[in-house]
Amino acid sequence: KAGVTQTPRYLIKTRGQQVTLSCSPISGHRSVSWYQQTPGQGLQFLFEYFSETQRNKGNFPGRFSGRQFSNSRSEMNVSTLELGDSALYLCASSWSGSGNTIYFGEGSWLTVV
Amino acid sequence: KNEVEQSPQNLTAQEGEFITINCSYSVGISALHWLQQHPGGGIVSLFMLSSGKKKHGRLIATINIQEKHSSLHITASHPRDSAVYICAVSISNTGNQFYFGTGTSLTVIP
Numbered sequence: 761k762a763g764v765t766q767t768p769r770y771l772i773k774t775r776g777q778q779v780t781l782s783c784s785p786i787s788g789h790r791s792v793s794w795y796q797q798t799p800g801q802g803l804q805f806l807f808e809y810f811s812e813t814q815r816n817k818g819n820f821p822g823r824f825s826g827r828q829f830s831n832s833r834s835e836m837n838v839s840t841l842e843l844g845d846s847a848l849y850l851c852a853s854s855w856s857g858s859g860n861t862i863y864f865g866e867g868s869w870l871t872v873v
Numbered sequence: 874k875n876e877v878e879q880s881p882q883n884l885t886a887q888e889g890e891f892i893t894i895n896c897s898y899s900v901g902i903s904a905l906h907w908l909q910q911h912p913g914g915g916i917v918s919l920f921m922l923s924s925g926k927k928k929h930g931r932l933i934a935t936i937n938i939q940e941k942h943s944s945l946h947i948t949a950s951h952p953r954d955s956a957v958y959i960c961a962v963s964i965s966n967t968g969n970q971f972y973f974g975t976g977t978s979l980t981v982i983p
Contacts, residue, residue: 793969797914803959803973816970848914857968858903859923864916 762786764853764865772871778839781868785832785853791815791860792834794826797848797867806849809834810857841872876900879960879974886981892947894977896960899941903966907934907945908959910976916959919945950981 765784773779785792793808793816805818809828826836832853838845850867854860878897886892896905907919920927920934922943927934931951936943947954960974 791969793971795971802975803961803971805971805973808965808968808970810968815968816965818970850914850916852916852969854969858963858965859921861921862906862918862969864908864918867914869914 764851764863766849766851766865766868768868769866770869770871772873773841775841775843775872777841778837779841779870780835780837781849781851781870783834783836783851783853783865785834785851786863789853789855789863790832791854791857792828792832793852793854793862794834794836795850795852796820797850798844798846803850806836808857815857838870843872846870846872875975876972877960877962877974879977881977882975884977884979886950886979888951888981888983890950890981892950892954892979894945894958894960894979896943896945896974897941898943898960898962898972900962900964900972902962902964904963905936905943906961906963906971907943908961910957910959912956919958947979950979952981952983955980 794806808816828834848867852864854862922936933946957976959976961971
């Protein structure tokens with residue numbers, strides 16, 4: 761069974777641009793959650809989607825948004841990029857959410873210059 | 874204010890040693906996860922706990938809900954155990970919304 765797939769793995773963007781990251785969950789998983797990891801702040805929860813609806817949201821500005829499609833694939837978007845948005849963005853999926861094992865993708869490394 | 878505190882931050886051990894990593898949290902949780910992250914970024918979930926104790930091979934995880942404390946033990950440590958171990962608490966009864974510890978960087982020397 762294929763794992764969680766994130767694309768692209770590496771990207772470099774310029775300050776002020778926007779970026780879209782994609783996550784394909786394990787087949788059958790309906791919960792997809794997104795996380796930001798930086799050396800200074802560690803891992804932080806961004807948001808979670810379940811059945812195309814945002815179910816939980818972390819404390820990030822509105823520049824960070826996401827969506828989930830009917831096939832459970834998810835995208836997150838960051839608009840008006842700032843240097844501080846440089847991070848590893850991780851996606852994870854689970855069957856339904858709390859109480860289930862969570863599976864992480866390899867992450868997308870974003871560098872903002 | 875950190876909702877999840879881990880200790881130690883860094884740990885170096887000789888191969889074969891017994892290792893303990895501790896996690897304390899200050900919020901109500903629905904579950905606690907122990908995660909392992911190797912260089913390069915990939916994260917693997919080792920355990921999910923809501924009570925008691927779980928064992929998988931040489932790894933043991935325990936949780937005390939009343940004391941809001943969990944421990945991850947590695948018996949007979951091996952160099953391949955070298956990684957960052959992260960404690961994550963789920964605060965949502967329905968979904969995956971986590972607070973994370975800062976991680977423990979473990980190096981096991983042959």
